[in-house]
Amino acid sequence: MQIFIDSANIEEIREAAALGVIAGVTTNPSLIAKEKRDYRETLGIISGMVDGPISAEVLSTDFKAMLDEAQSLQAIHPNINIKVPISAEGLRTITELARRGIKTNCTLVFSAGQALLAARAGATFVSPFVGRLDDISNDGLAVLNDIVTIYNNYAIDTQVISASIRHPMHVVESARIGADIATVPYKIIMQLIQHPLTERGIEKFLQDYQAAF
Secondary structure, eight states: OEEEEEOOOHHHHHHHHHTTOEEEEEOOHHHHHHHTOOHHHHHHHHHHHOSSOEEEEOOOOSHHHHHHHHHHHHTTOTTEEEEEESSHHHHHHHHHHHHTTOOEEEEEEOSHHHHHHHHHHTOSEEEEBHHHHHHTTOOHHHHHHHHHHHHHHTTOOOEEEEBSOOSHHHHHHHHHHTOSEEEEOHHHHHHHHOOHHHHHHHHHHHHHHHHHO
C-alpha cells in the first residue's frame, strides 16, 4: 500500500517527502484555506516537491464549470489529478475527463455503491472517507473493505485511496484490507514512526555502550 500525505502545508510535505515514504499528495479546499495561500501557487510548489500524483479539488458543482476548472488545474503540472465530489454532475465530469485522458480522484465517497459508479465512470482513484463514517457511528473500514472486495471481484482498475484517516490503526487496517493507498495527515505519519519500545530500546543501547566504554 502506498502512502500519500493529506496536507497543503509546504513544510509538512517537505519533511514527509524527506523521509522517502511519500508517493503522492492529496489536498482539498479546506486544507488550502487553512494555509491562507494562493491555491494555484500552492499546487505548483507541491508538484515540484513530490514526484507522484497530486490531487487538486474543483470548487465548482456543475458540469461545465467543473470541466473548465479541471482543465485549468491540470495545466499547472502533469502530475495533478482532479478531485471531483461524487454527484450526478461529478460523474458526468469524471466521464468526460477520462475521455480526455485527464486523471481523476472521486472524493467524498461514503458507500460501496458510490465507489462502483465512480469506477464505471472512469475515475483513476476513489476516496472513501473512513474517518468521517466513523464519526457518525458507521464502520468506515467495513465500507472500505466492501469497496476493495467489489473492485477485486471485477478486476476494476480504479485505485482505492483510504481517506479521512484519524489514527495510525486506520492506516494499518487499510493495508490489511487491501487499499491501494492511504492518504495520511502529517501528524499521523509521525505517530506511525514512534513506538515507546523503540524509544526505550535506543536509550538502553546508548546506556549500555556508554557504561562499557
